[in-house]
Amino acid sequence: MRDILSVDEDVIDLMDSVFTDHQETRTPSDPVTFDANLWDQLAELGLVRLTGPEDRGGGGAGWPEATALTSAAVRHGVRLPLPEHDLLAGNLVDELGFDDDAGVRTICLLDDRGRARHVPWAATADRIVVVWQVGEEHHAADVPVTALRIDPGFNAIGEPRDTVVADLDALDGVVVPNDLVDSLRLKSAMVRAIQTCAALDRALDLSVLHATTRIQFGRPLAAHQAVQGLIADIAGECALARAATEAALLAAVTTDWSAPGLELRVAVARSCVGHAASIVVRNAHQVHGAIGTTREHSLHECTRAALAWRSEFGSVHYWDQQVTHASAADGGSGLWELIAR
Amino acid sequence: MRTLPRLVPAVGVVAPRTATLRADVRGFLAEQRTAGSFAPSVDGWLSQWDESFSRALAERGWIGMTVPEEYGGHGRSFLERYVVTEELLAGGAPVAAHWIADRQIVPSLLKYGTEEQKRRYLPRIVHGECFFGIGMSEPDAGSDLASVRTRATRVDGGWSLTGTKVWTSGAHRADAFIVLARTEAVDAERRHAGLSQFIVELRQPGVEIRPVISMTGAHHFNEVFLGDVFVPGEMVFGEIGRGWQQVTSELAFERSGPERFLSTFAVLAGAAEEMRSARLEPDVTLGRLVARVAGLRQMSTAVAGALERQEPADVAAAMVKVLGTTTEGDIADFADVLLGDESGCDPAFLALVAAAVDQRPGFTLRGGTNEILRGVIARGLGLR
Numbered sequence: 001m002r003d004i005l006s007v008d009e010d011v012i013d014l015m016d017s018v019f020t021d022h023q024e025t026r027t028p029s030d031p032v033t034f035d036a037n038l039w040d041q042l043a044e045l046g047l048v049r050l051t052g053p054e055d056r057g058g059g060g061a062g063w064p065e066a067t068a069l070t071s072a073a074v075r076h077g078v079r080l081p082l083p084e085h086d087l088l089a090g091n092l093v094d095e096l097g098f099d100d101d102a103g104v105r106t107i108c109l110l111d112d113r114g115r116a117r118h119v120p121w122a123a124t125a126d127r128i129v130v131v132w133q134v135g136e137e138h139h140a141a142d143v144p145v146t147a148l149r150i151d152p153g154f155n156a157i158g159e160p161r162d163t164v165v166a167d168l169d170a171l172d173g174v175v176v177p178n179d180l181v182d183s184l185r186l187k188s189a190m191v192r193a194i195q196t197c198a199a200l201d202r203a204l205d206l207s208v209l210h211a212t213t214r215i216q217f218g219r220p221l222a223a224h225q226a227v228q229g230l231i232a233d234i235a236g237e238c239a240l241a242r243a244a245t246e247a248a249l250l251a252a253v254t255t256d257w258s259a260p261g262l263e264l265r266v267a268v269a270r271s272c273v274g275h276a277a278s279i280v281v282r283n284a285h286q287v288h289g290a291i292g293t294t295r296e297h298s299l300h301e302c303t304r305a306a307l308a309w310r311s312e313f314g315s316v317h318y319w320d321q322q323v324t325h326a327s328a329a330d331g332g333s334g335l336w337e338l339i340a341r
Numbered sequence: 342m343r344t345l346p347r348l349v350p351a352v353g354v355v356a357p358r359t360a361t362l363r364a365d366v367r368g369f370l371a372e373q374r375t376a377g378s379f380a381p382s383v384d385g386w387l388s389q390w391d392e393s394f395s396r397a398l399a400e401r402g403w404i405g406m407t408v409p410e411e412y413g414g415h416g417r418s419f420l421e422r423y424v425v426t427e428e429l430l431a432g433g434a435p436v437a438a439h440w441i442a443d444r445q446i447v448p449s450l451l452k453y454g455t456e457e458q459k460r461r462y463l464p465r466i467v468h469g470e471c472f473f474g475i476g477m478s479e480p481d482a483g484s485d486l487a488s489v490r491t492r493a494t495r496v497d498g499g500w501s502l503t504g505t506k507v508w509t510s511g512a513h514r515a516d517a518f519i520v521l522a523r524t525e526a527v528d529a530e531r532r533h534a535g536l537s538q539f540i541v542e543l544r545q546p547g548v549e550i551r552p553v554i555s556m557t558g559a560h561h562f563n564e565v566f567l568g569d570v571f572v573p574g575e576m577v578f579g580e581i582g583r584g585w586q587q588v589t590s591e592l593a594f595e596r597s598g599p600e601r602f603l604s605t606f607a608v609l610a611g612a613a614e615e616m617r618s619a620r621l622e623p624d625v626t627l628g629r630l631v632a633r634v635a636g637l638r639q640m641s642t643a644v645a646g647a648l649e650r651q652e653p654a655d656v657a658a659a660m661v662k663v664l665g666t667t668t669e670g671d672i673a674d675f676a677d678v679l680l681g682d683e684s685g686c687d688p689a690f691l692a693l694v695a696a697a698v699d700q701r702p703g704f705t706l707r708g709g710t711n712e713i714l715r716g717v718i719a720r721g722l723g724l725r
Contacts, residue, residue: 181502231722240633247636267628332614
């Protein structure tokens, strides 16, 4: 059986090598900036529009490849709006037939006053795909960032999360089918689940590396049973988060994001990922000792990122609530059928 | 960049051909519940021994599903068996009578049994007429299984077994059990050598079964004394001296199945029902636990797929068991802290929760304690 979500090892090696070269030019202490050189390099390799159709200059790939790229970036501590540009904004640009020029894009849903908060990478984008509600339907436009007001903001790890303000009356949009808007919300949630999983896996790698190389009491930390237990629990949570995320992604990509109960699967993934982050971050720092709390050590690149991302596009509490509501709506006899469709 | 190999197999697509089977099992359970032949219970695979229910399942072909037709079975896939067992567990069905035979003895017999053993036991297991126990633990050998002391000595025509087995679920009702015994003296350098397995009929001279009563007063466990019990040579199971390898090769099946996270599913469903009926306030912990069970099911199914493809999955199985049994216990505790003596909840739900709380300590002990399993995971990560 071929694994639908698997990606060719050569492709992953290519991604890793680009990010490894880049990693040598920076340290974990450097602030987050949009690195235009790296972006251009990735663009030349055809990696920034991986999932765009080939006849529009895209890579013709799918979510599995985009997931591999995003995860590779996370593993190397690279902060770029890769999934926002390709999987979210780029997808809508393709679907709605907007001109796909070479600029960097992000996307946001405007409220009825034309505002959107916590928009990822708006201040560094060239264009923003804005989506807004008009009566019962949604409209979208691909707008140059210069035509919008951007109030800069940041998430906990210093990634741009900006407020975007548009003049709704001045926008000229096309109708977006509502199911595309619904799937945009789910895709955004899944992007952060994928990134968090990659960050948690990295925390596991670093914990194993530290525990096997750091000597205390005359033996490696890993020789201490209590430390083994901490890391075993990290591994278990990483595996559970990944299983729930892959299950949701598999259901999504095999049905073009229309699987029955997909919302619940995404909520399950986000809940598992969110709670996994609590345990993984706590245990990884415990294993690393004081050195892991410093700016120069790379552990924070994955632990702080995991905590930041698990709270974006819905808090952990929000996703728990979604699962709770679905469970309580169906009651006792329906609960298992909700889980095992 | 150094990255660890993935320890849990990838989530796969569930074969669509199982949809009809799943619907059949759900229909059967609904029918049986309506007829009053069972009420959903917690830990039904350990505590609810119901031979007539087992036979009703056998009539539908849902015991020993993977047994080939030549041994009276149905030649179904491991994943089809998985669907049936997860449906039975989620429904809180009384499946203890045939559980060990179906889960453990069938795959072991198919792998290690002689032709004669297979012909003798498999058809009866498939028909729900032969129930088994497991003879591994001893008073001085719990997690440290290699320290078993039961001795098998060669005698004319077979072996003579003497020793004590404990925690033998259902021994007072089962027909036979598979005993792990020493066939050679302990070699301190090679503690796992010199162990062998035997099929021992429980109703025979020299076998004495004493109940080990649980703290609730229930009787599931037993102590089984073997006093010079004769086991004919043809009841040697597998190879003499290979007992350890035989026992450990099957552990992934035992540790990754749906019974490692669904033992208290009836409580989770009950809590959802109480919230739907507004007898309990909505509580997001319900969602957290439902999500966890759903995620665990994906992990467990992925491991089942790997086992069917005969890929190693010991570490992944240990992860399912550590996370799953902890979650089963968390479900019991979640419901328990919501309820007080003035609760207006359905009395049947209150009874389920009380039973779940009492069964909980066993979840993280049986089949390898979670501490031992964390060691297995740590070894898989290269930490030891």
